[in-house]
Amino acid sequence: xxxxxxxxxxxxxxxxxxxxxxxxxxxxxxxxxxxxxxxxxxxxxxxxxxxxxxxxxxxxxxxxxxxxxxxxxxxxxxxxxxxxxxxxxxxxxxxxxxxxxxxxxxxxxxxxxxxxx
Amino acid sequence: xxxxxxxxxxxxxxxxxxxxxxxxxxxxxxxxxxxxxxxxxxxxxxxxxxxxxxxxxxxxxxxxxxxxxxxxxxxxxxxxx
Numbered sequence: 214x215x216x217x218x219x220x221x222x223x224x225x226x227x228x229x230x231x232x233x234x235x236x237x238x239x240x241x242x243x244x245x246x247x248x249x250x251x252x253x254x255x256x257x258x259x260x261x262x263x264x265x266x267x268x269x270x271x272x273x274x275x276x277x278x279x280x281x282x283x284x285x286x287x288x289x290x291x292x293x294x295x296x297x298x299x300x301x302x303x304x305x306x307x308x309x310x311x312x313x314x315x316x317x318x319x320x321x322x323x324x325x326x327x328x329x330x
Numbered sequence: 331x332x333x334x335x336x337x338x339x340x341x342x343x344x345x346x347x348x349x350x351x352x353x354x355x356x357x358x359x360x361x362x363x364x365x366x367x368x369x370x371x372x373x374x375x376x377x378x379x380x381x382x383x384x385x386x387x388x389x390x391x392x393x394x395x396x397x398x399x400x401x402x403x404x405x406x407x408x409x410x411x
């Protein structure tokens with residue numbers, strides 16, 4: 214084991230006793246605002262992920278981010294948990310708030326700022 | 331590759347009373363933008379409304395259909411705008 218604490222998702226990928234799905238559920242439970250995306254906030258790998266990051270940053274909202282690209286199981290298990298087929302997925306307070314379209318729509322109507330309070 | 335027309339027909343056939351306006355915004359048959367108006371959305375959250383549309387395509391979303399950008403509304407909301 215590494216002395217530093219790895220991200221829960223990365224840790225699970227290396228361990229059969231700690232499935233990917235549990236790690237994703239745990240990450241969602243532990244972070245008030247968490248975005249599952251393609252790439253990173255600094256280097257988004259998809260326009261939809263980039264737009265979602267941009268509105269969160271426009272609201273100065275702190276958020277955790279998980280890149281789903283390094284392991285296909287992350288996306289598979291995430292969609293199984295959320296019943297949502299596309300990426301990105303934004304969770305607030307343990308609940309799926311939406312994908313890119315819903316997050317942008319809520320940003321434009323002012324609902325996103327409310328939801329992130 | 332499906333056309334915007336294919337996507338529109340499938341949404342309108344699968345969701346009773348739905349009206350869909352679909353655009354293939356890259357022209358490549360894999361990125362679509364759809365506005366769907368349906369009474370079936372009444373009383374459902376945005377997430378549930380989008381799920382109803384995603385369910386029409388199942389595994390194709392993220393596969394053959396890379397993305398469908400969605401806007402969903404009830405007929406009541408559509409008539410106000």
